[in-house]
Amino acid sequence: MQTTTAAAWKGKNEKFREISHYRQSFPLCASTSSRLTASGGCFSSSQFRVGKKNIRILGNELLGKQVVTSESFSSQQSRGRRRNSVVRASAVFDNLSTNLEAIWTKLRNQDVLTRENVKEPMQDIRRALLEADVSLPVVRKFVKSVTEKAIGIGVIKGVRPDQQLVKVVNDELVSLMGGSRAEIEFAKGGPTVILMAGLQGVGKTTACGKLALYFKKKGKSVMMVATDIYRPAAIDQLLTLGRQVDAPVFEAGKNIKPAEIARRGLTEAKKQKIDVVIIDTAGRLQVDKAMMNELKEVKSTVNPTEVLLVVDAMTGQEAASLVAAFNLELGITGAILTKLDGDSRGGAALSVKEVSGKPIKFVGEGEGMTALEPFYPDRMASRILGMGDVLSFVEKAQEVMVQEEAEEMQRRIMEAKFDFNDFLKQTRNLARMGSMGGLMKLIPGMNKISPQQISEAEKSLKVMESMINSMTKQERENPELLAQSPSRRRRIAVGSGRSQEQVSQLVSQLFQMRARMKNLSTMMQGGSVPGLGALEEQLSGGRKAPPGTAKRRKPKPGLQVSGPARSAAKGFGSK
Numbered sequence: 001m002q003t004t005t006a007a008a009w010k011g012k013n014e015k016f017r018e019i020s021h022y023r024q025s026f027p028l029c030a031s032t033s034s035r036l037t038a039s040g041g042c043f044s045s046s047q048f049r050v051g052k053k054n055i056r057i058l059g060n061e062l063l064g065k066q067v068v069t070s071e072s073f074s075s076q077q078s079r080g081r082r083r084n085s086v087v088r089a090s091a092v093f094d095n096l097s098t099n100l101e102a103i104w105t106k107l108r109n110q111d112v113l114t115r116e117n118v119k120e121p122m123q124d125i126r127r128a129l130l131e132a133d134v135s136l137p138v139v140r141k142f143v144k145s146v147t148e149k150a151i152g153i154g155v156i157k158g159v160r161p162d163q164q165l166v167k168v169v170n171d172e173l174v175s176l177m178g179g180s181r182a183e184i185e186f187a188k189g190g191p192t193v194i195l196m197a198g199l200q201g202v203g204k205t206t207a208c209g210k211l212a213l214y215f216k217k218k219g220k221s222v223m224m225v226a227t228d229i230y231r232p233a234a235i236d237q238l239l240t241l242g243r244q245v246d247a248p249v250f251e252a253g254k255n256i257k258p259a260e261i262a263r264r265g266l267t268e269a270k271k272q273k274i275d276v277v278i279i280d281t282a283g284r285l286q287v288d289k290a291m292m293n294e295l296k297e298v299k300s301t302v303n304p305t306e307v308l309l310v311v312d313a314m315t316g317q318e319a320a321s322l323v324a325a326f327n328l329e330l331g332i333t334g335a336i337l338t339k340l341d342g343d344s345r346g347g348a349a350l351s352v353k354e355v356s357g358k359p360i361k362f363v364g365e366g367e368g369m370t371a372l373e374p375f376y377p378d379r380m381a382s383r384i385l386g387m388g389d390v391l392s393f394v395e396k397a398q399e400v401m402v403q404e405e406a407e408e409m410q411r412r413i414m415e416a417k418f419d420f421n422d423f424l425k426q427t428r429n430l431a432r433m434g435s436m437g438g439l440m441k442l443i444p445g446m447n448k449i450s451p452q453q454i455s456e457a458e459k460s461l462k463v464m465e466s467m468i469n470s471m472t473k474q475e476r477e478n479p480e481l482l483a484q485s486p487s488r489r490r491r492i493a494v495g496s497g498r499s500q501e502q503v504s505q506l507v508s509q510l511f512q513m514r515a516r517m518k519n520l521s522t523m524m525q526g527g528s529v530p531g532l533g534a535l536e537e538q539l540s541g542g543r544k545a546p547p548g549t550a551k552r553r554k555p556k557p558g559l560q561v562s563g564p565a566r567s568a569a570k571g572f573g574s575k
């Protein structure tokens with residue numbers, strides 16, 4: 001039978017915690033009318049009043065912490081039918097997925113994505129994300145970034161604008177959730193120590209058991225350490241879970257400081273040559289000084305490899321703020337998002353990384369010990385959009401387009417016809433790909449470029465774009481006109497708000513690029529790529545002034561190009 005947990009009642013969480021604790025601490029139920037069994041469970045059919053609702057308890061489970069209610073039972077029954085892990089996580093995003101689906105249809109009759117026609121879908125996306133309980137600053141940033149990327153795409157042959165938008169939204173969702181999977185760090189020597197932190201009832205102890213099983217399946221030996229000396233039955237709960245997953249639990253009773261228990265546990269684990277030590281800690285109703293100090297003490301005592309904050313998905317964007325707060329106070333390495341199988345709207349999964357800077361490392365999707373999965377941003381994004389086939393179709397079409405463009409570009413390069421239109425197209429292609437970083441990595445020999453150099457290059461490309469936009473059609477197609485005419489260069493400088501020196505430099509760079517690219521293509525045919533150093537220099541923002549530009553001590557009105565570009569630039573320049 002499926003069960004709903006005490007904490008699984010959004011908004012009634014705390015009440016249920018109380019009930020849960022009553023059930024462990026006192027022989028009477030919270031309703032005062034039902035007696036508890038000796039083991040802490042209710043007799044069946046007890047009544048609770050939570051808010052305005054009467055909740056009837058139908059049965060009790062392990063450790064008196066799980067309750068099946070009349071209300072939860074029917075909804076759980078229908079949910080139970082869909083109980084494989086993929087579908088369970090999708091269920092969290094059901095609303096968001098449905099809302100997004102409706103949005104794509106609004107673009108069906110468009111030819112291309114423009115600032116105007118994406119406006120309405122973007123407002124809808126904004127609303128859908130807010131409804132999913134994603135935090136407002138995150139939503140704003142997301143919408144801005146999707147808009148910019150969407151309108152920069154242009155036409156991709158055979159791909160509809162709505163499909164393009166799906167792809168952009170997918171890519172942005174992935175990057176919002178951290179890009180790639182954040183793995184658990186393992187200690188270089190000695191046991192890997194994982195310190196678990198979190199508020200009361202979020203699923204810390206359960207997550208300890210789940211993690212223990214996860215590592216055991218990976219062939220590691222695991223020990224759990226019980227340092228929650230405050231909650232009655234917390235130690236028993238961990239011992240039971242330990243038996244369930246077949247992992248030893250270190251406990252030293254309740255009359256000893258948590259940091260000392262942790263220290264002794266670690267010593268014992270070292271003695272037994274245990275690979276992974278998971279330390280369960282006490283939760284509080286809210287972040288308070290005493291809790292933080294205690295955690296800090298445990299942390300400094302055991303020097304953990306990982307500090308994982310367990311947060312409840314049902315608290316939505318609050319979960320994200322909590323991760324940020326704990327990170328500031330304690331310093332954490334990541335989060336475990338629990339109860340993603342519940343009625344949450346998914347906002348936490350989307351907000352945590354952006355709000356806190358810390359990744360979600362695992363998600364809990366049920367009460368059972370196997371209901372824990374590593375968090376993969378790309379898989380989660382696909383689940384939200386549910387459009388895997390559209391995504392791969394757009395990717396394929398983009399590849400084909402890039403290839404066709406590349407072939408055309410290559411032809412023009414070979415013929416030394418690379419002009420300012422090509423230059424602009426390339427600049428826009430780079431922008432369309434999000435960041436130059438991704439592209440650079442694909443070019444052999446270019447992956448050594450630092451992110452700072454890439455961002456400088458991106459800035460410098462923007463400057464270039466502004467100057468090219470001030471050129472006439474003729475000048476773009478025929479850069480020789482600019483090389484020969486200082487007055488044209490002056491006009492462009494005024495029009496683009498740049499200096500004449502910058503315009504001269506740009507013109508000079510184009511000729512150098514022409515020559516180098518020609519060089520490059522000849523070399524590539526011969527199998528070597530020695531010209532990349534020069535290209536790298538070009539793209540890193542022209543830090544070194546190209547020879548023959550206005551950076552020379554005595555700028556000349558015409559342009560001269562030296563080095564490898566000399567042959568191509570021959571004939572242009574000077575008055």
Ligand SMILES: Nc1nc2c(ncn2[C@@H]2O[C@H](COP(=O)(O)OP(=O)(O)OP(=O)(O)O)[C@@H](O)[C@H]2O)c(=O)[nH]1
Nearest residue numbers: 005200201202203204205206283339364365366367
């Ligand atoms: N549905 C669902 N329930 C969960 C999940 N993780 C934990 N729970 C349930 O949430 C309740 C609280 O879990 P615990 O592990 O006891 O929470 P805790 O954070 O250790 O609580 P304290 O020790 O009091 O701070 C239990 O009933 C768990 O079965 C999950 O991923 N999904």
